Amino acid sequence: MSQRSSYEIACEQFDHAAKYLNLDDGTRLFLRHPKRELCVNFPVQMDDRSVRMFTGYRVHHNIALGPTKGGIRYHPSVTLDEIRALAMWMTWKCAVVGIPFGGAKGGVVCDPKQMSATEIENMTRRFVMEISIMMGPERDIPSPDVNTNAQTMAWIMDTYSMFQGHSVPAVVTGKPIEIGGSVGSVEAGARGAQFCLRRACERAGLSMAGAKVAVQGFGAAGTFAAQFLHDDGAKIVAVSDSEGGIHCATGLDPREVMAHKQKTGSVLGFKGSDKLSNAELIELNCDVLVPAAMELQITEANAPRVRAKIVAELANGPTEPAADRILAERGVFVIPDILCSAGGVTVSYFEWVQGLQSFFWDEEQVTGQLQRVIDRAFDQVTDTMDKRRTDPRTAALMLAIDRVSKATRIRGIFP
Numbered sequence: 001m002s003q004r005s006s007y008e009i010a011c012e013q014f015d016h017a018a019k020y021l022n023l024d025d026g027t028r029l030f031l032r033h034p035k036r037e038l039c040v041n042f043p044v045q046m047d048d049r050s051v052r053m054f055t056g057y058r059v060h061h062n063i064a065l066g067p068t069k070g071g072i073r074y075h076p077s078v079t080l081d082e083i084r085a086l087a088m089w090m091t092w093k094c095a096v097v098g099i100p101f102g103g104a105k106g107g108v109v110c111d112p113k114q115m116s117a118t119e120i121e122n123m124t125r126r127f128v129m130e131i132s133i134m135m136g137p138e139r140d141i142p143s144p145d146v147n148t149n150a151q152t153m154a155w156i157m158d159t160y161s162m163f164q165g166h167s168v169p170a171v172v173t174g175k176p177i178e179i180g181g182s183v184g185s186v187e188a189g190a191r192g193a194q195f196c197l198r199r200a201c202e203r204a205g206l207s208m209a210g211a212k213v214a215v216q217g218f219g220a221a222g223t224f225a226a227q228f229l230h231d232d233g234a235k236i237v238a239v240s241d242s243e244g245g246i247h248c249a250t251g252l253d254p255r256e257v258m259a260h261k262q263k264t265g266s267v268l269g270f271k272g273s274d275k276l277s278n279a280e281l282i283e284l285n286c287d288v289l290v291p292a293a294m295e296l297q298i299t300e301a302n303a304p305r306v307r308a309k310i311v312a313e314l315a316n317g318p319t320e321p322a323a324d325r326i327l328a329e330r331g332v333f334v335i336p337d338i339l340c341s342a343g344g345v346t347v348s349y350f351e352w353v354q355g356l357q358s359f360f361w362d363e364e365q366v367t368g369q370l371q372r373v374i375d376r377a378f379d380q381v382t383d384t385m386d387k388r389r390t391d392p393r394t395a396a397l398m399l400a401i402d403r404v405s406k407a408t409r410i411r412g413i414f415p
Contacts, residue, residue: 005082006081006082006084006086006295006296006317007081007084007088008081009321010084010085010088010317013321013393014032015032016394016397017393017401018031018397018401020398021401023401026413027408030408031401031405034059034060034062035060035061035063035102036059036060036134037059037060038057038058038059038130038133039057039080040056040058040127040130040131042054042056042126042129043126044119044123045122047119054108054109054110054126055108056107056127057078057080057083057106057107058072058083058105058106058134058140059080059083059084059087059106060103060104060134060140061088061090061105062088062103062404064407064408064411065095065404065407066094066100066101066102067101067102067136067138067140067141068087068103068104068139068140068141069094069103069140069141069173069345069349069352070086070087070090070104070105070106070145071086071105071106071142071146072105072107072142072143072148072156073105073107073108073145073146073147073148074107074112074147075107075109075111075146075147078108078109078110079109083105083106085317086103087105089103089316089338090104090105091103091400092396092397092401093338093339093342093345094342094349095401095403095404096377096380096381096396096397096403097339097342097346097377098373098376099346099349099373101141101345102404104140106142107145108123113147124152124156124159125155128155129159129163132160135160135171136171137170137352137355137356141171141172141173141348141352142156142171143172143174143348144174149220150174150175150181150186151176153172153173153175153176153181154175154179156171156172157169157171157175157180160172169355173185173347173349173352174186174348174351180351180354180355181351182347182350182354182360182361182366183361183366184347184367185347185351186220186224187224188344188346188347188366188370189221189224189225189314190221190223190224190314191228191367191370192340192341192342192343192370192374193221193225193290193335193340193341194225194229195343195370195374195375196312196340196378197288197310197335199378199379199382200310200312200333200335203333203382204309204333206287206310207233208229208232209232210233210235211229211233211234211288212235212237212286212287212288213226213229213234213236213287213289214236214237214239214284214286214288214289214290215236215238215239215254216239216245216278216281216291216292216293217241217290217292217293217294218241218292219241219293221292221314221315221344222239222292222293222314223254225292225312226239226290227254227255227258229288229290234288235250235251236251236253236254237249238252238276238286239252239254240277240278240281240293243265243267243268244266244267244268244275244276244277244278245275245276245277245278245280245281246268246275246276247273247275247281248272248273257270278293282302283305283306284307284308285307286307287308288308288312289306289311290312290314291312291313291319292315293315293318294315294318295316295317295318296318297315297318298311298318298320299320299322299323300322302323303322303323303326303327304330306327306330306332309332310334311327311335312335313336313341314337314341315337316337316341318337319334324391324393328391333392334392334393335392336393336396336397338393339374339377339378339392339396342374343370346370346374347366347370350366350370381395382395384398
């Protein structure tokens, strides 16, 4: 595993793409740095009446295209550098699909698996109070991420609304439909990846029907991705979660695997499957590899052994730059995270628009508009890749950085 921080890697990716765009030094420096960062330390009363201190972060990377948008994650490994990187990647993700948001990210250093629902709620509400000076439906709109969900967003919305004196549904996205959420939001990231993979398979001359797919990370995004690709006729040969993975050469039914996980807490032990590690899954013989877990899973060390023809990055930052170069040299088509996982933020944008207007769409409208956005972005990225003779990630970053830099120059530097 790489010892470099996610932010160092995000900056290296930016520098590599930016050199093709002839950016002036001032613009390059401006886009390389977050606009603002907030670190908070706050107390939470636990179920046993003891008080614990927690550390949390919220980072805004850029606001040239609009208010900032980005998830909040709860995880023991959360660091400020990780949040900086994720905020930067979110800026490029929004720009590459053409939606008017800048990038943000937030997180709390904690292990929610060791906390009760009441403790998580108390922590969430206190964290919101600490970062509320940066939030607002026209300033910064959080959404779910690792170990957060619709219920977490409901607590955030309720806490923020209480201090505004009225309900503010557009302050978060990914919330329950009953309080202004959008249909299709939970599965949006996976649906976007499905649309990207259909396009990528066409380009590679690979039929989705019968394609062997391995999914690393059987959480919300990975579960839906496995289901959607299974529905397209793909053979899901392996899946994994934080406990480990399972493999079945004849194929797994992802809905049955999810039922097993809900019952036992893990995919391990699913009938008719063999156990394998997350590291072994990355190197499995398959047509499509879907990293849907955490950052930096494909490294310089294991990239030479990746046997997939297509890597669909549903996680944020799963591939380090040295591994990118190896995969490109070996002819592996990588659908970069800022494109492949952009379905989530795209439907978050739809939810935000619906919330501001108090006018809601049906599922057909949401899915149709999502496919239009993703298909257009995929074609723009591959057109840029072909014209500039570069890899998909560099092409996607070039498009995104160019759009943000143009908006920055047009707006100017104040004063």
